[in-house]
Amino acid sequence: MFKHSQLESVKARVAHPAHAAMPLHARIQRAIRELIVDGALGPGKPLPASRALAKSLAVSRDTIEAAYAQLHAEGFIDRRVGSGSFVAQMKQFTSGRRLSRRDTLLCGPAPDLSRRGAAIFRSGGIREMLSPRPFAHGVPETRSFPLRLWERLERQVRKENGVQTLLHGDPQGTEPLRRAIADYVNLERGARATADRVLVLTSSQQAMSLCATVLLDPGDRIFMEDPAYYGARKAFDAAGLECVPIGVDREGLIVEQIMAAPPARAVYLTPSHQFPTGTTLALERRLALIEWAARHQAWIMEDDYDSEFHYAGKPTACVQGLDPHDRTIYIGTFTKSLFPGLRIGYVVLPPQLVKPMTVARTLLDGHTAPMAQLTLARFMEGGHFGAHVRSMRGIYAERLDVLAGQVGRHLADFIEPRIPAGGLQMPCVLTADLSERAAIDAARRVGIDILGLSALHAANDPQAGFLMGFAAYTPAEIEVAVRRLAEAFRTITRE
Numbered sequence: 001m002f003k004h005s006q007l008e009s010v011k012a013r014v015a016h017p018a019h020a021a022m023p024l025h026a027r028i029q030r031a032i033r034e035l036i037v038d039g040a041l042g043p044g045k046p047l048p049a050s051r052a053l054a055k056s057l058a059v060s061r062d063t064i065e066a067a068y069a070q071l072h073a074e075g076f077i078d079r080r081v082g083s084g085s086f087v088a089q090m091k092q093f094t095s096g097r098r099l100s101r102r103d104t105l106l107c108g109p110a111p112d113l114s115r116r117g118a119a120i121f122r123s124g125g126i127r128e129m130l131s132p133r134p135f136a137h138g139v140p141e142t143r144s145f146p147l148r149l150w151e152r153l154e155r156q157v158r159k160e161n162g163v164q165t166l167l168h169g170d171p172q173g174t175e176p177l178r179r180a181i182a183d184y185v186n187l188e189r190g191a192r193a194t195a196d197r198v199l200v201l202t203s204s205q206q207a208m209s210l211c212a213t214v215l216l217d218p219g220d221r222i223f224m225e226d227p228a229y230y231g232a233r234k235a236f237d238a239a240g241l242e243c244v245p246i247g248v249d250r251e252g253l254i255v256e257q258i259m260a261a262p263p264a265r266a267v268y269l270t271p272s273h274q275f276p277t278g279t280t281l282a283l284e285r286r287l288a289l290i291e292w293a294a295r296h297q298a299w300i301m302e303d304d305y306d307s308e309f310h311y312a313g314k315p316t317a318c319v320q321g322l323d324p325h326d327r328t329i330y331i332g333t334f335t336k337s338l339f340p341g342l343r344i345g346y347v348v349l350p351p352q353l354v355k356p357m358t359v360a361r362t363l364l365d366g367h368t369a370p371m372a373q374l375t376l377a378r379f380m381e382g383g384h385f386g387a388h389v390r391s392m393r394g395i396y397a398e399r400l401d402v403l404a405g406q407v408g409r410h411l412a413d414f415i416e417p418r419i420p421a422g423g424l425q426m427p428c429v430l431t432a433d434l435s436e437r438a439a440i441d442a443a444r445r446v447g448i449d450i451l452g453l454s455a456l457h458a459a460n461d462p463q464a465g466f467l468m469g470f471a472a473y474t475p476a477e478i479e480v481a482v483r484r485l486a487e488a489f490r491t492i493t494r495e
């Protein structure tokens, strides 16, 4: 629990005029974080119950829950169902010496890291699940991947190219793969790409980091969807950018808010299936965004991470294909359409960015592995990629149907599903008197993973809920897991 002086310190920090523009939950989160970083709240110390703190600060309990959720996501606190929230046991706070605020500012939490390095470390990076289980989001079905065919193509490539595939490759990517990607995005996504505008990378995550450092300077503003994909936010935070949250409604990013705000150097968005809401950006908004970018010479980073999987109607053409001003960077990945272990993503660049971005990538990792690139090129040229995506699209559409049906049957007392038009996960909003944290912890105790929505929000009042991935789980697995989740929720709401 807080001492009187600690509570007063939180109140003073929350009320500080310098933070007036920040949403309330973010001000509270920062105030508590500072108490932890200053050493005033040591490892293992309990935090007040959200209801009690809400009362002391005269704010809603949801606001405190949002602040705690963010502190938990950043690794500053642990939350244990039934016993409350506690300051996490972090290495940097167990050195035996209480760190002064000055020490922490000078050294960062880990003594040998730069301030940027320490901030990156504190962000926790991105920890993907090594053995995904229901309902981990964003994971494709890999058990039925045509591995034999892949291996056959790999053997062909090695036979034809010999030791050449063992040497360094072109940092921009092998020509056959760049050509195959350009053909694919032009045909399926309405893009305007040529092989010489494609840069093959290891992931869209790499594309975001590259864009953040090559196109923007620390302190520059970047507009982001709110809620947003955590991987993008972490990449931009790590590059020292100021992420300016822009609301999302049923038609995607609210572009009018961008036009009304002081300009930024760039905007990051997921227009096909907004992450995590699943909405699609309306055509007029796409056009308005392009005009805004041209007017302000700003960059549009279009993350088209899973648009292959659209179930209702045809997917809208990508922003890049509509942009006559060459302000859009189209970011694609094979993580969802094939398998995450492949580690191949790409960008379609405006012509003037091809050289600078290619040079920048040579400093990161040189190039992507040639064998994997050439095998993938062959997989695409042979029509196998199209066939695989078509077959997965049918399977995923059925799994989404099964999940929505099962949720309606067993979880209707707790959540309301927001059935998406595409993608690999379904957002659900909590409707029962059940906090998001309690729901996530209850799920985890029965071997189920769900991703909370609150921590994906920056400014706008977060709606409590979670994402349920469905693509990687068979209908039978989905059914069992939904029943188990319903039982877990029933147990904690009865307690």
Ligand SMILES: Cc1ncc(COP(=O)(O)O)c(C=O)c1O
Binding pocket: 138, 202, 203, 204, 205, 206, 229, 231, 270, 275, 303, 305, 332, 333, 334, 335, 340, 344, 345
């Ligand atoms: C919106 C979004 N972009 C990008 C990615 C990651 O793709 P990659 O593995 O290519 O970094 C994900 C994965 O979950 C995602 O949800």
